[in-house]
Structure formats: C-alpha cells, structure tokens
Amino acid sequence: MANTREIQSRMKSIQDTMKITNAMYMISSTKLRKAKKNLEETEPYFYTLQTMVSRIVRHLPEIDNKYFDERKDKPAEEKTTGLVVVTADKGLAGAYNHNVLKMAEEQMQKAGQTGKYKLFVVGELGRQYFGHRGIEVAEQFHYTAQNPTLHRARIITETILEQFQAEQLDEVYIIYTNMVNSVTTEPQMMRLLPIIKERFITKDGQDLSMYQEPLVMTPSPKAVLDNIVPDFVMGYVYGALVESFCSEQNARMMAMEAANKNASAMIHDLSIQYNRVRQAMITQEITEVIAGAKAQKKKKKARKEVLSN
Incomplete structure (x- = not known):
C-alpha cells in the first residue's frame, strides 16, 4: 500500500x-460562443445568395452553366472526385477527428472503385493521419481549422473552382462535422460541385407558394450566375468550417467535462x-x-x- x-x-x-482541463473547458466555451455568433451574422448574406440562385433557376429551369455541368458524357473511370476533409489541428476532442476520418476513408474507397480522387485537407491531424498511411494529399489549408474566416473559405473555394473549371475535378464534396445540438454531433458529407438544379425547383418546375415576380438579369443570366455561384459555394464552405469548429469545441468541452x-x-x-x-x-x-x-x-x-x- x-x-x-x-x-x-x-x-x-x-x-x-484539473486546472488545465478546466481552463481548456472555459477556452472552448468562449470560442464556441464566438463562432456561433460569427455564423449567425453571416448566414443572412448566404441565404440571400441561395434565394437568388433559386429565383434564377425557377425562372429559367433550362439554363445551362458550367457550375451545373455533371459531365455525363465522361466515363466514370475517368472522373476525379475532390474530397475536402475538415479535421482539427489539435486532439483532446473525443471522437471528433476519428468520425470524420472514418467517413473520409469510406468515401475514398467508393471513389477509388469507379474513378480517382483528390484530397484537400483542413487541419493538422488530418494531414498527419493521411501522411502516416502514405495517402497523397493534393493540398492542405494551413491555419484554417482553428480560425475559420471568410478569407480562408474563399481560398478553399477558389482552389476547387479553378480545378473544376479546368476539368481536373469532376465532383467536389466536403466532409465535415455537423453540430446537431449541444450534445450530438455527426459527420456529414455535402456536395459542392456541380450544383444540382433540382435542389431549387419542385417537380413541376416551379414553387407555386412563391410570388412569380419579373426578373431582369444584366448583362445576362450566365454572367449573373458566374458571379453569384462562387460566393454561393463559398457560403457552404464557410458554414462547414464554422460548423466543424463549433463541433470541435463542443466535443472538447464534453471531453474536458468527462475528464x-x-x-x-x-x-x-x-x-x-x-x-x-x-x-x-x-x-x-x-x-x-x-x-x-x-x-x-x-x-x-x-x-x-x-x-x-
């Protein structure tokens, strides 16, 4: 004895x-509140962009645009899928990183069976995870997981848009963690490109519950979409980054509370x-x-x- x-x-x-875990709990709770506030302040802008894309597609359901191109003529084995995987820079957050990386590996296997894939990683732990397994990472976005800002979301968006337009990528998905509530978080995969027009129109081609107001697009519908869609995609990327950041802080708070x-x-x-x-x-x-x-x-x-x- x-x-x-x-x-x-x-x-x-x-x-x-315990002094350290208590301090980490308080820091995470402060970061969580700040991130939620930033997301709430920027959501109206991106919701407006989404509404604008919906109006254009509703008025012109047959409109064609490079961001809607699903490249159906291209053989499946020649297609390249881009996977943006959002992880954390630090550990001590329970199963937060494990769940995202597990989903990423599942999607990599699916993409590898029919074609090719490219990895775009946010977070140091994700880079280390794939690096230790000898999996090539096309690009890593440093200093983004701990500081999700519109500027960093724009950098990610520009990278994937350039490769999509150059046909280096045929589909782009982002894998992140969605915070359902203060207790539950779950990994989620969302398609960024190409944009599915069916998201914005009903089965009969229009939403009858909405007023069909006249719409004038200058200089052209194509030019309007070319300017709106990049910001529209950036909104999804920024939302995913902030959701992941909130989920990470929430998971760390729960881990520190358990500790x-x-x-x-x-x-x-x-x-x-x-x-x-x-x-x-x-x-x-x-x-x-x-x-x-x-x-x-x-x-x-x-x-x-x-x-x-």
Missing part, C-alpha cells in the same frame, strides 16, 4: 491536471485511501505506545521483585 506522501503527490498531480468528473472521482477515492492509510498509521503508533508502556510496566515490576528478594 502506498504511503501518505505518495498519495498526496498523486492527488496534487490530479488537481494540477474533470473522472479526476474528481479519483481524488475522492485517493482521499478515502489517504484517510485509511493515515488511520492505520495512527493506530499503529498508538499500538506501539501501548506496547512500550506495557513493556516499561513489566520491566518496573520485575525490578521491584528483584529488589524485594
């Missing part, structure tokens, strides 16, 4: 660790063990004092008997 000094040393070590609970339980158990060891030491000391007193008493009694004889 450990002595009191060893138990106290372990308790102090756990308490010092704090486990640390408290360990300290409680060590306190009981410490009290037992201390009580045993006190009992042993009392026993030794009593035994010593009895020995002295016997010694005095034997001396008296010798003197009396």
Whole structure:
C-alpha cells in the first residue's frame, strides 16, 4: 500500500491536471460562443445568395452553366472526385477527428472503385493521419481549422473552382462535422460541385407558394450566375468550417467535462485511501505506545521483585 506522501503527490498531480482541463473547458466555451455568433451574422448574406440562385433557376429551369455541368458524357473511370476533409489541428476532442476520418476513408474507397480522387485537407491531424498511411494529399489549408474566416473559405473555394473549371475535378464534396445540438454531433458529407438544379425547383418546375415576380438579369443570366455561384459555394464552405469548429469545441468541452468528473472521482477515492492509510498509521503508533508502556510496566515490576528478594 502506498504511503501518505505518495498519495498526496498523486492527488496534487490530479488537481494540477484539473486546472488545465478546466481552463481548456472555459477556452472552448468562449470560442464556441464566438463562432456561433460569427455564423449567425453571416448566414443572412448566404441565404440571400441561395434565394437568388433559386429565383434564377425557377425562372429559367433550362439554363445551362458550367457550375451545373455533371459531365455525363465522361466515363466514370475517368472522373476525379475532390474530397475536402475538415479535421482539427489539435486532439483532446473525443471522437471528433476519428468520425470524420472514418467517413473520409469510406468515401475514398467508393471513389477509388469507379474513378480517382483528390484530397484537400483542413487541419493538422488530418494531414498527419493521411501522411502516416502514405495517402497523397493534393493540398492542405494551413491555419484554417482553428480560425475559420471568410478569407480562408474563399481560398478553399477558389482552389476547387479553378480545378473544376479546368476539368481536373469532376465532383467536389466536403466532409465535415455537423453540430446537431449541444450534445450530438455527426459527420456529414455535402456536395459542392456541380450544383444540382433540382435542389431549387419542385417537380413541376416551379414553387407555386412563391410570388412569380419579373426578373431582369444584366448583362445576362450566365454572367449573373458566374458571379453569384462562387460566393454561393463559398457560403457552404464557410458554414462547414464554422460548423466543424463549433463541433470541435463542443466535443472538447464534453471531453474536458468527462475528464474533470473522472479526476474528481479519483481524488475522492485517493482521499478515502489517504484517510485509511493515515488511520492505520495512527493506530499503529498508538499500538506501539501501548506496547512500550506495557513493556516499561513489566520491566518496573520485575525490578521491584528483584529488589524485594
């Protein structure tokens, strides 16, 4: 059994660790609130862009554009799928990174069976994960996972748009973590390119619940779409980055909370063990004092008997 000094040393070590986990919990909660606020402030702009694309497609359902090109004439084995995988730069976030990377590997296997794929990775842990397995990463976007901004989302969007227009990519998906609520997060895959027109129109080609207002597009519908769609795609990318960042902070908060609970339980158990060891030491000391007193008493009694004889 450990002595009191060893138990106290372990308790102090756990308490010092709790200070770190508590600080990480508070930092993550602050980052989570800030990220949610930034997303709420930018959502109206991207919702407006989505509405605008929907209006154009609704008015001109037969419109053709390079961003709608699904390249059906191209053989499946010649198609290249782009996968933007959003991970974290740091660990200590439960199963956050594992779930995203697991989905990414599943999609890589599917894409590899019919064609080719390119990886675009956000986050240092994702880069290390694929690097250790010898999987080539086409491009890594540094300093993005911990700081999701519109500027970084624009860099990612421009990269994939350039390769899509050059036909180096035929489909582009983003794999990220969606925060369903404060308890549940789940990995999700969303198609970025080509854009599916059916998302914006109903089966009969128009949404009857909406007022069919006249729409004038200058200089042309194609030019309008060419200007709107990049920002529209950037909105999805930015939303995915912020959702992933929020999910990461939420997962880290839950992990730190679980760590704090486990640390408290360990300290409680060590306190009981410490009290037992201390009580045993006190009992042993009392026993030794009593035994010593009895020995002295016997010694005095034997001396008296010798003197009396």
